[in-house]
Amino acid sequence: MRIKDIREATASISSEIQNAYVNFSQMTVSVIAVESDVVRDGRPVTGYGICSNGRYAQGGILRERLIPRLEAAGEGELLTDDGSNFDPRKVRNVMLANEKPGGHGDRSVAAGALDMAIWDLVAKIAEQPLWRLLSDRYNDGKHDERVMVYPGGGYYYPGKGLEKLQDEMRGYRDQGYKVVKMKIGAVPLTEDLPRIEAVADLVGGNDLAVDANGRFDLTTALAYGDAMAPFDLFWFEEPGDPLDFQLNAELAARYPGALATGENLFSLQDARNLIRHGGMRPDRDWIQVDPALSYGLTEYLDIIEMIESLGWSRRRLIPHGGHQLALAMAAGLQLGGSESYPGVFQPYGGFADDTVIVDGMAEPGEHLGIGMEFKGAMFAEIRKLVG
Amino acid sequence: MRIKDIREATASISSEIQNAYVNFSQMTVSVIAVESDVVRDGRPVTGYGICSNGRYAQGGILRERLIPRLEAAGEGELLTDDGSNFDPRKVRNVMLANEKPGGHGDRSVAAGALDMAIWDLVAKIAEQPLWRLLSDRYNDGKHDERVMVYPGGGYYYPGKGLEKLQDEMRGYRDQGYKVVKMKIGAVPLTEDLPRIEAVADLVGGNDLAVDANGRFDLTTALAYGDAMAPFDLFWFEEPGDPLDFQLNAELAARYPGALATGENLFSLQDARNLIRHGGMRPDRDWIQVDPALSYGLTEYLDIIEMIESLGWSRRRLIPHGGHQLALAMAAGLQLGGSESYPGVFQPYGGFADDTVIVDGMAEPGEHLGIGMEFKGAMFAEIRKLVG
Numbered sequence: 001m002r003i004k005d006i007r008e009a010t011a012s013i014s015s016e017i018q019n020a021y022v023n024f025s026q027m028t029v030s031v032i033a034v035e036s037d038v039v040r041d042g043r044p045v046t047g048y049g050i051c052s053n054g055r056y057a058q059g060g061i062l063r064e065r066l067i068p069r070l071e072a073a074g075e076g077e078l079l080t081d082d083g084s085n086f087d088p089r090k091v092r093n094v095m096l097a098n099e100k101p102g103g104h105g106d107r108s109v110a111a112g113a114l115d116m117a118i119w120d121l122v123a124k125i126a127e128q129p130l131w132r133l134l135s136d137r138y139n140d141g142k143h144d145e146r147v148m149v150y151p152g153g154g155y156y157y158p159g160k161g162l163e164k165l166q167d168e169m170r171g172y173r174d175q176g177y178k179v180v181k182m183k184i185g186a187v188p189l190t191e192d193l194p195r196i197e198a199v200a201d202l203v204g205g206n207d208l209a210v211d212a213n214g215r216f217d218l219t220t221a222l223a224y225g226d227a228m229a230p231f232d233l234f235w236f237e238e239p240g241d242p243l244d245f246q247l248n249a250e251l252a253a254r255y256p257g258a259l260a261t262g263e264n265l266f267s268l269q270d271a272r273n274l275i276r277h278g279g280m281r282p283d284r285d286w287i288q289v290d291p292a293l294s295y296g297l298t299e300y301l302d303i304i305e306m307i308e309s310l311g312w313s314r315r316r317l318i319p320h321g322g323h324q325l326a327l328a329m330a331a332g333l334q335l336g337g338s339e340s341y342p343g344v345f346q347p348y349g350g351f352a353d354d355t356v357i358v359d360g361m362a363e364p365g366e367h368l369g370i371g372m373e374f375k376g377a378m379f380a381e382i383r384k385l386v387g
Numbered sequence: 388m389r390i391k392d393i394r395e396a397t398a399s400i401s402s403e404i405q406n407a408y409v410n411f412s413q414m415t416v417s418v419i420a421v422e423s424d425v426v427r428d429g430r431p432v433t434g435y436g437i438c439s440n441g442r443y444a445q446g447g448i449l450r451e452r453l454i455p456r457l458e459a460a461g462e463g464e465l466l467t468d469d470g471s472n473f474d475p476r477k478v479r480n481v482m483l484a485n486e487k488p489g490g491h492g493d494r495s496v497a498a499g500a501l502d503m504a505i506w507d508l509v510a511k512i513a514e515q516p517l518w519r520l521l522s523d524r525y526n527d528g529k530h531d532e533r534v535m536v537y538p539g540g541g542y543y544y545p546g547k548g549l550e551k552l553q554d555e556m557r558g559y560r561d562q563g564y565k566v567v568k569m570k571i572g573a574v575p576l577t578e579d580l581p582r583i584e585a586v587a588d589l590v591g592g593n594d595l596a597v598d599a600n601g602r603f604d605l606t607t608a609l610a611y612g613d614a615m616a617p618f619d620l621f622w623f624e625e626p627g628d629p630l631d632f633q634l635n636a637e638l639a640a641r642y643p644g645a646l647a648t649g650e651n652l653f654s655l656q657d658a659r660n661l662i663r664h665g666g667m668r669p670d671r672d673w674i675q676v677d678p679a680l681s682y683g684l685t686e687y688l689d690i691i692e693m694i695e696s697l698g699w700s701r702r703r704l705i706p707h708g709g710h711q712l713a714l715a716m717a718a719g720l721q722l723g724g725s726e727s728y729p730g731v732f733q734p735y736g737g738f739a740d741d742t743v744i745v746d747g748m749a750e751p752g753e754h755l756g757i758g759m760e761f762k763g764a765m766f767a768e769i770r771k772l773v774g
Contacts, residue, residue, distance in 0.1 A: 060447010105492025
């Protein structure tokens, strides 16, 4: 068993939306196909992967470092000991050989996309949906039938007023979502508060999460916290710079509601520092590390072990990214939930087309592997780009 | 005044050396030329930059994100308010527009190389050596005539025994160095101790720094610390994972000698976390952030301000990387010193050819800009690659 070909391309997910920190007019993602020499129904079994949104495609690192290392791997070096499938941890060790520790940024995104394709391939070779394979291998056969999901929405865009914001949220409710999320921090608090009130009036503060995308200094974070506390929000996300653990700890000491952060932490080490130094409270806060930006599911399994060793429940993990991988992981590993992208980052954002959302919960399907093939518009583009 | 052309290429610095973590057989660096429309002596004034060793060339991020943003900059957007020169901070803000916070890895390396070329250009347009420009602008006209330098050496390579290791160190002494450095951690403590003893016998423990390149877990770091304490070493470098601040703090609480770390921290935020959470002692420890891997001198100016605001002296800063930029910065900003590469990472490692080392100190020259042109073998290759 061997990898016959690894194909990689850059896809645009350009849009007019913006959060408090960046606009997405030039945003791209990497798309990857890993073709094996295993043949089923006359066709080679192929795994597909993408990186999550927000950190750009990583063609350079993929083409110059990670993919050549896999192509140069020796006979059997990437396989389980019994040779019956690829071993994602061995693949990871090969693709990241001679990479220094630290500096978990773009490299982690490149590895995340490639790791996704490997897991898709592994589950397809095992003829299982990924969530079931994860449940069998890493969760004593347990899994969740339904996964809490919330739409990552409420972006700022030109000409969007309170009414359009409410319309957007009403739309999510109509689609079956319960908890909704909106961006804050791109305008002053006095302008943001009416936005928050408008959505809280519609859905209830308990079901509203707000996301500052790392924009606030401590003073501003505390001011927003004080102003938002009465809403008893679902969570207050990424108040300050993702690496300013001290700011997070000071806010956590004062803000009574739930905090959520981690989409811009890209490794076990960075996530561990959040828990060690960030003042996060295991009874209420949420950790949002995105496997497709952070060396993949393989690293994420280590992150689960790490947080449990530090006294946290894996139910506090809700991955960023709104992709099929996160949904499969949340179901098979019994995490806290998954972000969802019903409207943004198309065609790459969101779950398989047949995913039904009821009462804010999604069921993972019985698709083989991750189920990339069952998100039609995305897969059509993937096929065009990487075959 | 405007940028006429930005050229970028990947150069090999492949070698047989290895540290405790990686081998350098496939190592590359990015080489950059930024050509302005300013003409002197009939030729366009051009700034040159390279990234430091260890984190690979960053052609993808440069070509796809950073360089296009500079090329798209509006009239005057990159200039000082009076239009008399380029403004490195404005350049930085343009090249990093729409980049999310956090994830300081490869992006910081790409930006570091580009920022180096910008500062070289700025100093050349100002007709000054960079160290003098830095002294005038940011250090009240003060500077150091001589800078403490030490050779980053003592690597493992095939067939290298104790005698060759001693020969190497004797060679550095003959070249005028005082403090020398060697790698540890690629073999067990029982094999490393005789290596350390052999070099300490030759140069004295006080003048020997050892570098574990982030390899140790806490138990191993403490065991090495206990075994090495009697040597009263110059420093014990990067004992554990660069982001394991807790390990560093626990070691610092027990190991009486100096610690040094930071070459794998690539941003102000990460360096601040080292100081906040890493137990580093301002009276003895050293911080080694490398500007050419960490968004450049522009970010480093902010790092100096940050550490001083936290009660640290800039004399505790000794940049990793052994390049002319670090030497100029150490002289003009009065840092603690600079690494030096008399033997490795050629032709990119090391200072200008006419740099004389006496009593472990180097004088920055009167070369215009950073002085890349005065390291002959390197500049010949740079000219070949990027004109």
